[in-house]
Amino acid sequence: MELGALLKGMGLGGGLIIAIGSQNAYLLRQALKQEYVYTCIAICIAxxxxxxxAGVAGMGEIINNAPGLLFWIKIAGAAFLFCYGIRAALSACKSSSFNVTQQPSAVSRRQVIAAMLAFSLLNPHVYLDTVVLLGSIGGQQPGAGPWYFAAGAMLASIIWFLSLGLGARYLIPVFTRPTAWRVLDGAIAVVMWLLALSLFW
Known part of the structure; x- marks a missing residue:
């Protein structure tokens, strides 16, 4: 029974985490640039x-019953995603953004930490997926099942972020070409804007 809850948590957690979103997009870009990759991975996992x-412990039900809180998180999240989308779009148009793996970092560790925390915590989808959805399903498991379910979802998260952050280095040869960075930055801009709009759909 505990193994079933663990596997269920891994399956559902993995399915929700692997979907392309702002958090994954920013981690991928930092990994390709080889800038503070382990810091970003650690923040995502934490x-x-x-x-x-928190969701399995009951926080999901509290958030689900507080629509006002989610509304303000949506406002802050949409504003942040829209602004970062503009930044990514501008970066796609600047030749200075190309071949960044061969250039010194233009941002500090503190800036990267702030951005990674914002992508991880200012997105209402994160709360709906990890806290509300996983929390409500995990809480329905019998006995000690909720914590085995939570452990499975956490394990899926750890495996995914490590794979994305450390595996991206194999794509670096592709991103020695300016066109690849244009496409990546352009795609990230579109993803950010679509996510911002989706918060109000």
Whole structure:
């Protein structure tokens, strides 16, 4: 029974985390640039583990009953995603953004930490997926099942972020070409704007 809850948590958690979103897009870009990759991975994992644990512990029901809180999170999240989308679009148009793997970092660790935390915590979808959805399903498991379910979802998160952050280095040869960076930055801009709009659909 515990193994079933663990596998169920891994399956559902993995399905929700792997979907392309602002958090994954920013981690991918940092990994390709080889800038503070381990810091970004650690933040992603820590945020997911805390949110999943909070959801299974009952936080999901509290958030689900507080529409006002989610509304203001939507406002802040949409504004942040829209602004970062503009930044990504501008970056796609600047030749200075190309071949960044061969250039010194233009941002500090503090800036990267702030951005990664914002992508991880200012997105209402994160709360709906990890806290509300995983929390409500995990809470329905019998006995010690909720915590095995949570452990499975956390394990899926750990595996995914490590794979994305460390595996992206194999794509670096592709991104020695300016066109590849144009496409990536352009795609990230579109993803950010679509996510911002989706918060109000």
């Amino acid at each position: 945020c997911d583990v805390l949110l999943i644990g």
